[in-house]
Amino acid sequence: MPNLNRVTEKLFQSPSKYIQGPSVIHHAPKYLSSFGAAPLLLSDDLVYQIAGKELKTALEIANFKVTRGIFGGEASKDEITRLGALSKEKSVDFIIALGGGKTIDSAKAIADDLGLEVAVLPTTASTDAPCSALSVLYRPNGEFENYRFYSNNPSVVLVDTSIIVQAPARFLASGIGDALATNLEAKAARNSPNSGGGLPTEIASAIGAKCEEILFKYGRQAVEANKAKAVTPAFEAVVEANTLLSGLGFESGGNAVAHAIHNGLTAINNRVLHAKMHGEKVAFGVVCQLILDGAPTSEMDRYISLMVSVGLPTTLTDLGIENATDEELRLVAALACAPNETIWNMDRVITEDIVFNAIRGADIVGKDYKVRNGL
Ligand SMILES: [Zn+2]
Numbered sequence: 200m201p202n203l204n205r206v207t208e209k210l211f212q213s214p215s216k217y218i219q220g221p222s223v224i225h226h227a228p229k230y231l232s233s234f235g236a237a238p239l240l241l242s243d244d245l246v247y248q249i250a251g252k253e254l255k256t257a258l259e260i261a262n263f264k265v266t267r268g269i270f271g272g273e274a275s276k277d278e279i280t281r282l283g284a285l286s287k288e289k290s291v292d293f294i295i296a297l298g299g300g301k302t303i304d305s306a307k308a309i310a311d312d313l314g315l316e317v318a319v320l321p322t323t324a325s326t327d328a329p330c331s332a333l334s335v336l337y338r339p340n341g342e343f344e345n346y347r348f349y350s351n352n353p354s355v356v357l358v359d360t361s362i363i364v365q366a367p368a369r370f371l372a373s374g375i376g377d378a379l380a381t382n383l384e385a386k387a388a389r390n391s392p393n394s395g396g397g398l399p400t401e402i403a404s405a406i407g408a409k410c411e412e413i414l415f416k417y418g419r420q421a422v423e424a425n426k427a428k429a430v431t432p433a434f435e436a437v438v439e440a441n442t443l444l445s446g447l448g449f450e451s452g453g454n455a456v457a458h459a460i461h462n463g464l465t466a467i468n469n470r471v472l473h474a475k476m477h478g479e480k481v482a483f484g485v486v487c488q489l490i491l492d493g494a495p496t497s498e499m500d501r502y503i504s505l506m507v508s509v510g511l512p513t514t515l516t517d518l519g520i521e522n523a524t525d526e527e528l529r530l531v532a533a534l535a536c537a538p539n540e541t542i543w544n545m546d547r548v549i550t551e552d553i554v555f556n557a558i559r560g561a562d563i564v565g566k567d568y569k570v571r572n573g574l
Pocket residue numbers: 326327377458477481
């Protein structure tokens with residue numbers, strides 16, 4: 200039931216600064232110096248080897264005293280507590296998140312606990328975590344726990360496309376799945392308060408629409424460029440769509456079915472499914488969103504065709520759960536309909552049974568598309 204509290208004011212929020220381009224990591228000292236000189240540099244071991252060492256060196260040349268925080272892999276309360284204690288012990292001035300969505304979400308939580316600013320340096324364009332003032336937290340076993348909202352967005356988001364292009368193209372494709380949900384969900388949630396608690400502004404709607412336009416124009420081209428490790432204008436445009444436009448669009452627009460389905464899917468304990476990325480699960484959620492929006496077949500085909508062309512899942516088989524029982528899918532529907540879920544932003548009647556049927560319906564539509572196209 201959207202807007203139970205009859206909110207009437209509009210609200211738009213964003214990071215203070217967004218910088219994107221090849222090799223911008225070398226300019227990090229210039230953009231970070233106003234936050235202090237003693238950062239916690241949070242990254243996992245792999246990312247540290249790929250980009251962390253280089254960043255640490257650049258900062259140390261500029262006289263920063265860098266404390267390294269090794270991220271353990273899950274954005275869980277335990278991990279946040281552990282790294283918060285380290286930050287306190289080392290008296291750090293601010294937090295740098297270098298890595299993917301879970302590293303970023305943990306860094307935001309650590310910074311919020313300590314009242315510090317956070318600078319985000321994503322190493323993939325796979326989620327819309329970098330720009331937002333919220334974290335998605337998980338239990339240590341990987342099950343979705345809750346959203347945590349902050350009063351401030353990250354202070355700086357610095358996106359080095361020379362680093363992003365080194366990541367496997369699957370990451371960019373996953374980001375496309377996540378970003379493709381932005382406009383659809385924002386349109387479905389237009390009468391509900393966004394994650395900042397206000398109604399969407401005109402600019403939020405425009406951002407969602409532009410995000411989608413870029414993905415349809417350049418999505419496939421960008422993924423192919425990524426495979427060839429080529430930073431092209433199409434690649435740059437899709438990195439911006441996945442990171443900035445999707446981030447601002449979902450936060451100041453709103454989420455609805457697609458992300459609720461993503462969260463619901465964590466209820467199924469299946470190794471193949473569990474290994475799917477955020478945006479890959481959201482991609483199947485996009486098909487569910489279209490089902491509940493009552494989209495005609497031509498519109499369904501337009502979205503599914505783009506998703507299939509970049510290797511995103513559109514059926515339960517693609518997610519590795521073709522044998523999911525009705526009982527399991529009802530569990531997904533139940534979790535997607537949890538009391539604080541974004542599915543309640545929908546401007547239509549929602550019940551667990553309706554959502555269960557939407558999941559079955561989405562699977563059939565995805566399969567039908569493939570049959571018709573000989574895939
Ligand atoms: Zn997302």
